[in-house]
Amino acid sequence: MTSSEQNEAAASPPTPLAQQAPAAESVPLADLVETRLAAASLGEPVKALLTEALGSAQTLGNSPMGRIFLDSVSVEGFRGIGPRAWLNLSPRPGVTLVVGRNGSGKSSIAEAIETAFTGTNMRWLGQDATRTSNWRNLHDGAKTEIEVKLTVEGDSGRSALTRAWTGHDITDCVGTFRRPGHGAVPLDQAAWKQALTDYRPFLSYVDLGRMISGKPSQMYDSIATILGLGHLSAAYSHLGLQEKALGDAVKAAKNELPEITAALYALEDDERAVQALVAIETKGRPDFEALDGLVAGLPSDDDGLLAELRAAVDMRGPDLEQVGAAVDRLREALAGVEDARLTGAEDALQRAGLLEKALAHSNRHPDEESCPVCGTERVLDAAWAADAGAQIALLRQEAKTAEDARSELRSAARAAQNLIETPQWIPAALTDPWNDWLACRAISDPAQLVQRVQDTALTLADACAAVKDNAVRELEKRDERWRQLVTRLASWTEKARTAADAEPRLGHVRKARTWVKTLTAELRERRMEGFTGHSQRIWEKLRQESDIDLQSVSLQGSERANVRKLVMDVTVDGEEASALSVMSQGEQHSLALSLFLPRAATADSPFGFIVIDDPVQSMDPAKVNGLAQVLHELGEHRQVVVFTHDTRLQRAFTTQELPVTVFEVERGKASKVNVKAVTDPVRQAIADARALASTESLPEAARTHVLPALCRIALENAFVEAAWVQHLRSGGSEHDLQSAVADADKLMKMAALAFFGDIGRTGDVYRELRTRCGPRAVDLLKQCQSGAHATGTRIADAHRFVTEISELAQKVRKTEVAK
Amino acid sequence: MTGAASTSIDELLLTADQLLSDPSVEASAAGRHRGASLALRTALEITVDRTLDAAMPGLAAITTRAKMLCLRCYAAATTARRANAVWSHLCLGCHYHQYEIGPTRDQVYSWRAEVSELVRELPR
Numbered sequence: 034m035t036s037s038e039q040n041e042a043a044a045s046p047p048t049p050l051a052q053q054a055p056a057a058e059s060v061p062l063a064d065l066v067e068t069r070l071a072a073a074s075l076g077e078p079v080k081a082l083l084t085e086a087l088g089s090a091q092t093l094g095n096s097p098m099g100r101i102f103l104d105s106v107s108v109e110g111f112r113g114i115g116p117r118a119w120l121n122l123s124p125r126p127g128v129t130l131v132v133g134r135n136g137s138g139k140s141s142i143a144e145a146i147e148t149a150f151t152g153t154n155m156r157w158l159g160q161d162a163t164r165t166s167n168w169r170n171l172h173d174g175a176k177t178e179i180e181v182k183l184t185v186e187g188d189s190g191r192s193a194l195t196r197a198w199t200g201h202d203i204t205d206c207v208g209t210f211r212r213p214g215h216g217a218v219p220l221d222q223a224a225w226k227q228a229l230t231d232y233r234p235f236l237s238y239v240d241l242g243r244m245i246s247g248k249p250s251q252m253y254d255s256i257a258t259i260l261g262l263g264h265l266s267a268a269y270s271h272l273g274l275q276e277k278a279l280g281d282a283v284k285a286a287k288n289e290l291p292e293i294t295a296a297l298y299a300l301e302d303d304e305r306a307v308q309a310l311v312a313i314e315t316k317g318r319p320d321f322e323a324l325d326g327l328v329a330g331l332p333s334d335d336d337g338l339l340a341e342l343r344a345a346v347d348m349r350g351p352d353l354e355q356v357g358a359a360v361d362r363l364r365e366a367l368a369g370v371e372d373a374r375l376t377g378a379e380d381a382l383q384r385a386g387l388l389e390k391a392l393a394h395s396n397r398h399p400d401e402e403s404c405p406v407c408g409t410e411r412v413l414d415a416a417w418a419a420d421a422g423a424q425i426a427l428l429r430q431e432a433k434t435a436e437d438a439r440s441e442l443r444s445a446a447r448a449a450q451n452l453i454e455t456p457q458w459i460p461a462a463l464t465d466p467w468n469d470w471l472a473c474r475a476i477s478d479p480a481q482l483v484q485r486v487q488d489t490a491l492t493l494a495d496a497c498a499a500v501k502d503n504a505v506r507e508l509e510k511r512d513e514r515w516r517q518l519v520t521r522l523a524s525w526t527e528k529a530r531t532a533a534d535a536e537p538r539l540g541h542v543r544k545a546r547t548w549v550k551t552l553t554a555e556l557r558e559r560r561m562e563g564f565t566g567h568s569q570r571i572w573e574k575l576r577q578e579s580d581i582d583l584q585s586v587s588l589q590g591s592e593r594a595n596v597r598k599l600v601m602d603v604t605v606d607g608e609e610a611s612a613l614s615v616m617s618q619g620e621q622h623s624l625a626l627s628l629f630l631p632r633a634a635t636a637d638s639p640f641g642f643i644v645i646d647d648p649v650q651s652m653d654p655a656k657v658n659g660l661a662q663v664l665h666e667l668g669e670h671r672q673v674v675v676f677t678h679d680t681r682l683q684r685a686f687t688t689q690e691l692p693v694t695v696f697e698v699e700r701g702k703a704s705k706v707n708v709k710a711v712t713d714p715v716r717q718a719i720a721d722a723r724a725l726a727s728t729e730s731l732p733e734a735a736r737t738h739v740l741p742a743l744c745r746i747a748l749e750n751a752f753v754e755a756a757w758v759q760h761l762r763s764g765g766s767e768h769d770l771q772s773a774v775a776d777a778d779k780l781m782k783m784a785a786l787a788f789f790g791d792i793g794r795t796g797d798v799y800r801e802l803r804t805r806c807g808p809r810a811v812d813l814l815k816q817c818q819s820g821a822h823a824t825g826t827r828i829a830d831a832h833r834f835v836t837e838i839s840e841l842a843q844k845v846r847k848t849e850v851a852k
Numbered sequence: 853m854t855g856a857a858s859t860s861i862d863e864l865l866l867t868a869d870q871l872l873s874d875p876s877v878e879a880s881a882a883g884r885h886r887g888a889s890l891a892l893r894t895a896l897e898i899t900v901d902r903t904l905d906a907a908m909p910g911l912a913a914i915t916t917r918a919k920m921l922c923l924r925c926y927a928a929a930t931t932a933r934r935a936n937a938v939w940s941h942l943c944l945g946c947h948y949h950q951y952e953i954g955p956t957r958d959q960v961y962s963w964r965a966e967v968s969e970l971v972r973e974l975p976r
Contacts, residue, residue, distance in 0.1 A: 655959045658941065688940030690933045721921055728918040732910040739922045 062264055062556070062637050063087075069552060075544060078537075082275075082545045086268040098212075098224060099186025099764060100641035102672050103146070108706075110170045110177040111148075112141035115704025120696060124184035125757035126641070127714070128668035128691070130683050131676045133698030138706035142698065143646040143676040147235040149179040149196045152206055152220070168203045170704055186641065187764030188213060194220065225639045231263070232638035233629075237646035241625040242618075249598030253588055256599050256628065260560045260588075265553045272546045279535040279542060286525070286532035293525045296518055303511055304339040309522060318533050321526065328523040339511070345460050345504035350497030351452060351470060356490040359449035363483045366445040369438035378435025385428035388421045446479045449486050462500050466493040561588060567631040574659035575623035575652075580606045581615060583627065619652050630663065634671055642672040649679040661685035665692075692717060692750065715754070715846065718747035719839045726831035736828055741820020744838040748817060749780045751842035755787035765790045780818070787845070806844050813841055861971055864895035868964055872957060882954040889945035889960060892967045896939055899967075903927060903974045931973050938966045 070083055102124035109117040113136065120142055122129055133139040144154045169177050181194040190213035198206045208220030220226075244255060257263075294313065300306035305327050312323035394405060395413045402411045453474050459467050470489040476482040565586045572583040582604045590597030601624070605615050616624060626648060633643040645664075649657055661682060667673050675682065686693040692714035699707045712720070722743040725735060753774070760770055769792040773782040781795040788794070788801045803811050816826045817838070828834045871879075871888040879887065900919055904911050907926050911919065920939060923932040942963055945955040955963075 653956075655956070655962075658937075684944075688944075689937040725918050725921050728914045730910065730913040731918070732908040732914070734908040735914070735918070735922050739925045742925050743921060 062262070065556070066265065066552070073548060075548060076541065079541045079544045079548070082272070082541055083268070083548065086271045086275075086545065086549075087264070098639070099188065101192075101225070101639055102184045102186070102641040102761065103644075103674065104182035104184045104191050106142060106146055106149075106182075107180045108142055108145040109179075111145050111179060112168060112170060113138040113700070113704060114141045114145070114706045115170050118142070118706040118708060120708045121710075122672070122674065123694065123713075123754060123757075124641075124672065124761060125754070126668055126670055126672055127694065128664050128673045128675065128686070129694040129696065130686070131674065131696045131698060131708070132680065132683055132711075133676075133678060133700075135678050137678075137698045137700045138704070139676045139678070139698040140646055141706070142708075143235075143237065143644055145179045146181060146644050146674075147237075148206075149181045149194050149208065150220075150235075151229055152196065152204070152208055169198075169201075184761050185212065186761055189762055190214075196220075228639050232633055232635060232640060234633050234638070234640040234643045235646075236626070236629055236633065236643065236648070238622070238648065238650050241622055241629065241648075244629060245621050245625040250595070252599040252628075253590070253597045256564070256586075256632065257588055257597075260557055260564065262553055262557055262560075265549055265556070269546060269549045269553065272542055272549065276539065276542045276546060279539040282528070282535040283532045283539060286528040289525050289528065293521060296521065300514060300518060302338075303515055305515055306518070313529075319526075319529050321530055321533075324522070324526045328519055328526060330519075339508075341458075341460070342504045342508050342511075344458055345500050346508060348456070348460065348463075348497055348501055348504075350463075350494045351490040353490060353494050355452055356449075356486060359445070359452055360483055360487050363442075363445040363449050363479060363486075366438065366442035367479055367483070370442050373435030373438040378432050381428040382432035385425045385432065388425050388428070392418060392421050392425070442479055446482055449482060450474045452486075452490075460500050463493070463496050466496045469493070557588075561586075564631050567634075568627040571627040571630055571663050572624065574663045575626060575656050576620070576659075581610075581620060582607075583624070586628065619656070622648075622650070623652070623656060626660075626663070630667060634667055642674060643667070644674045644676070646676045647678065648675060649677050649682050654681060657681045658685045658689060661689055661691055665689075687717070714750040715747050715842050718743060718750055719835065719842065722747060722835045722838065723832075726835050731831070734825070736831060737825030738820055740828060740831055740834070741817045741826050744813075744835065745780060745817035745820065747838055747842050748814065748845065749783060751845040752780060752783035752787050754846050756783045759787055759790050763790050766792075780814075806841060809837070810841050810844075813837055861895045861898055864891045864898075865964070865968055865971075867891040868895075868960070872960060872964070881957070885955050885957060885960045886946055889942050889955060889963065892960075892963055893939065893942040893946060896935065896942065896967050896970065899971050899974050900935060900939075902976055906976075927974055931970065934966065935970050935974065938963055938970065942967075 066087060070080060073080070103122050104124040105122060106120045107117055108114045118138065120131065131139050131142065148154050177198045179196045183192040183194060185192050192210065192212040194208065194210050196206050196208045209217050210220050210223045211217040244252070294310065297306045297310045308323060309327050312320035312327070395418060402413050403409060404412050450473065453470055455471060466489065470493045473482065473485050473489055476485055568586050569583050584602035584604055587600045588597070589600050603610055603615065648660060652660065664673050664675060683693070683695055694713035695711040697709045697711050699709065701707060722740060725731065725740055725743060756770060759765070760767065765786070770786060773779055773786060773792055776782050778795070781798055782792050784798040784802070785794045786792055788798065799811050802814060816828070819826045868888040868891040871884045871891065897916055900923055901911065903926055904919060904922055908922060916939070920936045923935060927935070945960065945963070
C-alpha cells in the first residue's frame, strides 16, 4: 500500500455519496408499520384489528412484486419515430443520458415510455386536439406500437409492456403487461397502477413547470402521497367506519333503555317484568340468557304468582270416568262377597277336607269296610268312595267361588284407592276437598269406601274446574299485557346484545385508531423531515449562486382539509419571501426538481427507474454541474434515464468524473431514428486508461501504478454491472451489493457477487475466472490488483494491455451466474 | 523548488482575487473573470505537479489530463476527483464558447474557494 492510499483510507470515508443517501430511501412503509406493530404494546385483539385494517388498505399502494427497471424500449410509428427504433438500457441503478438535437426523436422516445405505462402523456394533457392529433408518425402510418421490456427484481426472465393502438384517436390504445410465470394482463390490472400516479417516475420540463405552478392544494397532494402515508390513512378511515358502526350499536341500546325499563316497571305485578328488570340491570352485562327465556316464553322455575297460576291451569283433579268405573267394580265385588257368604262356603271347604281325609283313610285300608268313626259295617265300599270323590269336587268349587269374591273385593278397593294421588302442589282453594279425597285412601271398609270415594271425587272435581277456570282467565289477562311488551323487549335485547358485543370491540377499535393516528403523525414528521432534507440537499446543488435559501418544506393542514397547502419557506438574502414569486423560471424549475426527484426516489415506489425529459433547459451553466451531482446521487439507488438536447449535462458528468452511460439519438431520412451507444462507465474507465497509455514520455511510475489502477476501475465497473444483473435475476441481498460498492476490496467482492451471487466466495473468483475467460484473464486481473500495491506491475505494451482489459471487461459484462 | 512554487501559488491566488474584486483593473467584467480563471487554473496545475513530483519523476512533460488521471493514485479519491472537476470547469471558464456566456463572478469565486482548499488538501 502506498502512503497516499493510507491517506485515502484515513482522509475520505468510503463513498460519501452513498452515506448521504436520502432518508426517503429508507424502509418501505408497509415493512416499517409491520415492525412497529409487532413491537407495540397492544392487546392481541387490537393487533388483529390493525392487521386486518392495514391489510385491507394494502392494495392501495404497494406492489407485491419486486422493483421494476427498464430493460429496453422499442418504438414504431409514434410521434417523431417512423420505423422501429430501439433503446437498450442496463436495467439497474445508474445514470443514462440520451442525447440528441432538438427534433432528433429523443423526446418521442421519452414520451413513448410514459405513454406505454400511462396510456397518455403529460405534454398532451389539456392540449387542444390539433396539437395531439399528430401522435401517429406521418412516415409510417401503418402501425403504431410501443414495447417496453422490464426487469422485475427477482424475476428470472424479462417482462414486457406493450401498447398498441386500435383506432385513430390517441386514446384508442390497449396496454398489456406480460410477466414470465404470470401470463399477460391488461395494464389496468397491473399492481402498480396507483403507484404510477403516486410516485410518477416521469418528469419532463413541461410537467415540472405544471407541477410547480399548480394550486397549493394540488401540490400538497402530490407531495403528501410520497410520504407514503396513504396506506395508513386508509387504515385509519377503515377503522373509523368500524368505530362508527360499533358506536351506533352501543348508542341504540343505550337510548332505548329508559323506555323499556319504564314499561317493565309498569308491569310490576308480573313476575316476568320483574325478572326482565333484574336481567337488564345485571351488573356489567345484561343476563341475556334470562331475557331470551322470557322473550321465548319459556316457563321459569320459580314459585311466584305466575307459576301458581300456570300450575293451577295444569291442575288435574280426579278423573270422574275412572272413579265411576272403580266405584261400579267395587259395588259388584261387595255383592259377590255377600252371595258367597250365603252359600256357606267355609263349611263346604271343611266338609271337603273331612271327606278327603276319609277317602284317604279308606284308600290306605282297602279291606276294611266299616266306618272308623261310627263302626257301621260295610258302608265304606266302592260306591261310597265314588260318591265321596264327587262330593269333594262339588264342595271345593263352592269354596273357591267364595274365596274369589273376597279377593275381587280387595282388588277393587285397591284399584279405587289407587286413583287417589297426592299432587306436588295443592292450591289453597282446593286444600279441603283434596284432603277429603286423600282421606279415602285410609278407609278400610269397602262399603264405606265406595260411598266416600264417590262423594269426595265429585266435590273435588267441581272445585278443581272452578280453580282452573279462574287461573286461565287470570293468565290470559296478564299475557295480553306481556305480549305487547315482549316484542319490544325482544328487539331491545337484540340491540343490547349487539351493543354488549360491540363495547369491548369498540374499545379495541378506538385503541387501534389512536395507534394509527399517533404513528401517522410521527411518521409524517419524520418522513417530511427526510423529504425536506433531501429537497434542501438537491436545492443546494442546483441553486449554486442563487440568493434564495430553501428553509423548509412543510405540509399545512390535514389530508382532507380544504385549505391544505404545500408551504415552502424561502429566504432571499436572509429575508423571508414567498417561494414562487421571487424565483426565476429556471429557479422554479430547479425547485420543482428538488421537490419531485425525492418523490420519485421514495422507498415505497415500485419503480426502480425515473425518466426525466429535458431537465437542463433554462438552467445556468453552474447549475448543470450541480444537476449532474444530483442525478448521480439519485443513480446510486435508481435507474435514472435522462433525455437532453443539451451537451452540457454530459460534460458535467465527465468533468466531474461521475460514471454515466450515454446514448445518442440521430434522425435519418423518413423518420428513421437510430440510437447509438456513446459511452458507459466501463468505456469511460477504458478511455481514461487509453489516454494515459497514449501519453508521450509517460513516467515509469504512471505505467507501473497508475495504468493498472485505471484498468482496475474498468474491470470493477464491468463486475458491478454483472453483479447487478445477477442480483436482479435471483433477488439476492441488495445490502451486500451496496456494501460491496463501498468496500476497499470492491473488485473481488463484486466478482464474487457477479459469478456466484454470494459476497463470501471471493476465494473462488480466480478459479471461476480461469474457467470462464481463460488463464490470461486471471493474469490481467492480478496485474490490475498488484498495480495498487507498492511493487506495482510491469506492463510491456501499455496499449495492448488496455485493449486486453477492454476485451475482458466486455466478457465480464456478459457474465451469466454460475449454476 | 517547493518554496518558489508556494510563492507562485499564493501570487496566482492573489492575482485572481485582485481581478475579481479590484475595480481599478481596467478590463471588462467578462475579461476579468476569464483572467481570474486562468490564474486559478495555473495555481491548481502547479499544486498538482507538486503532489505528483515526489512520486513520479519525469512528470513534467505529460499532459494535465494524464496528470489528473495519475493524481487518483496519489491523493484521496474525492480530492483527486474535485481537483479534476474544478480544473475542467476552469478550462471551460478560460475559453470563449460560442453558445455560452462567460463565467459569473460568483462562479469564479466558488472556484477560487475550491482551488485554495485543494492547495491545502493535496499532499506535498
